[in-house]
Amino acid sequence: MVYQLYYWPTIQGRGEFVRLALEEAGAAYVDVARGENGVQEMMDALAPSEHPSFAPPFLTAGALTIGQVANILLYLGDHLHLAPRGEAARLWTHQLQLTIADLVAEAHDTHHPVSGERYYEDQKPEAQQRAAEFVRTRIPKFMGYFARALGEHDYFNGAHVSYADLSLFQVIAGLRYAFPKAMARSEARHPQLAVLHARVAQRPKIAAYLASERRLPFSEEGIFRHYPELDH
Amino acid sequence: MVYQLYYWPTIQGRGEFVRLALEEAGAAYVDVARGENGVQEMMDALAPSEHPSFAPPFLTAGALTIGQVANILLYLGDHLHLAPRGEAARLWTHQLQLTIADLVAEAHDTHHPVSGERYYEDQKPEAQQRAAEFVRTRIPKFMGYFARALGEHDYFNGAHVSYADLSLFQVIAGLRYAFPKAMARSEARHPQLAVLHARVAQRPKIAAYLASERRLPFSEEGIFRHYPELDH
Numbered sequence: 001m002v003y004q005l006y007y008w009p010t011i012q013g014r015g016e017f018v019r020l021a022l023e024e025a026g027a028a029y030v031d032v033a034r035g036e037n038g039v040q041e042m043m044d045a046l047a048p049s050e051h052p053s054f055a056p057p058f059l060t061a062g063a064l065t066i067g068q069v070a071n072i073l074l075y076l077g078d079h080l081h082l083a084p085r086g087e088a089a090r091l092w093t094h095q096l097q098l099t100i101a102d103l104v105a106e107a108h109d110t111h112h113p114v115s116g117e118r119y120y121e122d123q124k125p126e127a128q129q130r131a132a133e134f135v136r137t138r139i140p141k142f143m144g145y146f147a148r149a150l151g152e153h154d155y156f157n158g159a160h161v162s163y164a165d166l167s168l169f170q171v172i173a174g175l176r177y178a179f180p181k182a183m184a185r186s187e188a189r190h191p192q193l194a195v196l197h198a199r200v201a202q203r204p205k206i207a208a209y210l211a212s213e214r215r216l217p218f219s220e221e222g223i224f225r226h227y228p229e230l231d232h
Numbered sequence: 233m234v235y236q237l238y239y240w241p242t243i244q245g246r247g248e249f250v251r252l253a254l255e256e257a258g259a260a261y262v263d264v265a266r267g268e269n270g271v272q273e274m275m276d277a278l279a280p281s282e283h284p285s286f287a288p289p290f291l292t293a294g295a296l297t298i299g300q301v302a303n304i305l306l307y308l309g310d311h312l313h314l315a316p317r318g319e320a321a322r323l324w325t326h327q328l329q330l331t332i333a334d335l336v337a338e339a340h341d342t343h344h345p346v347s348g349e350r351y352y353e354d355q356k357p358e359a360q361q362r363a364a365e366f367v368r369t370r371i372p373k374f375m376g377y378f379a380r381a382l383g384e385h386d387y388f389n390g391a392h393v394s395y396a397d398l399s400l401f402q403v404i405a406g407l408r409y410a411f412p413k414a415m416a417r418s419e420a421r422h423p424q425l426a427v428l429h430a431r432v433a434q435r436p437k438i439a440a441y442l443a444s445e446r447r448l449p450f451s452e453e454g455i456f457r458h459y460p461e462l463d464h
Contacts, residue, residue, distance in 0.1 A: 047380070051381075052380055053327070054377050063320075066323050066327065067331075068330040070330055071323055074306075075319075087296070088283075088295075088296055091296070091307055092283050094300075094303050095285070095298065095300045095303045098300040098302055109341070113345050114345055114358055114365075115361060117365060126358050129346045130345070133346075133347050133348070137349065141286075142286075145284070145286050148284055149283075149284060
């Protein structure tokens, strides 16, 4: 099986959560929009007559087309052994992923609180307010939650990595990039999160991916943007 | 099996998507926080040592504790026959639910674009801007998407109702309450969405629920709030 991932070719964005899962599993995949005419190919594939997606990313797997990051990971979790098989642990993994998705959406809105269509520069005062609250109350609440959920385990489900661990790695990396001061404080309070981040980063396939050209850099075009004036 | 649903007792909010599923299935459930000392009971149950939730709603089912609306519905879909069994259709149903969740979050942020902690009255100018864009671009995009996803079917998956249909019913009801003018325009363009709304509302168990005291009214404490100045 060769998977086709469809996502914007120049940013990590939401597609990165899927890329990390495919890379960890050593799956064969094509990052379609990064090929020649790939963005056009992606836009053509976005709305098939059956099971259209609202937005990238989406994944095709044989005859299946699957949209929404958490849903793609639910599928890959089962097929690539990136989630436990038992019902309780499988649901728990998905619950964590959905909470990560909530955090990702909030991180995005720190720089686009008023309008997703206008530039950050056109909503800076509002971004200041929203980011201040994000830094003061939301990062601590989310990080405290994930630290509690992790407990003393190596990974959320114990000894075995899941897509939720990979996604939390990505969120920690992104928040470190965007809000280095705020994250330094939060990580000092929850050292096990830095340990999880390092544990994922050192997994052989993830380490190889991060060192490759396939890993795009963080930037001010993505979800996690470093605007120093928003980091308190 | 008697389910325990934990959610704020005075609003429909995110808990309503779970209530509708339980009601359609005729499941036995306790809406815990609506009982005496129920909110305290909910707060005590929010963070068990295993599988804590980030926020209400969460559901207990025997020994299972499940958080995040879409995850609860994934579980109930399987157990209460509110989702297809086949992999493709099961994932499709979940994909629709996750897109509905995105819309719900955006609907919330129309009245709280800058801060979830401060009153709407303290962020009215920003709410005006965010709501204007929501009405102008987001409602049409989401409604167009769901209309396309529904196609000529009675329900998203054909003849059988799923939790995603129940959730879309709730979103349409909520948006009609909050943005009656904008929704009238959108529904004129996509009449099949009003048909779906009516079809769900007329299902015997849903109709009985909507007529009961268990169905709370929409209000300016919930996600869908009617502030006439935001509806263009």
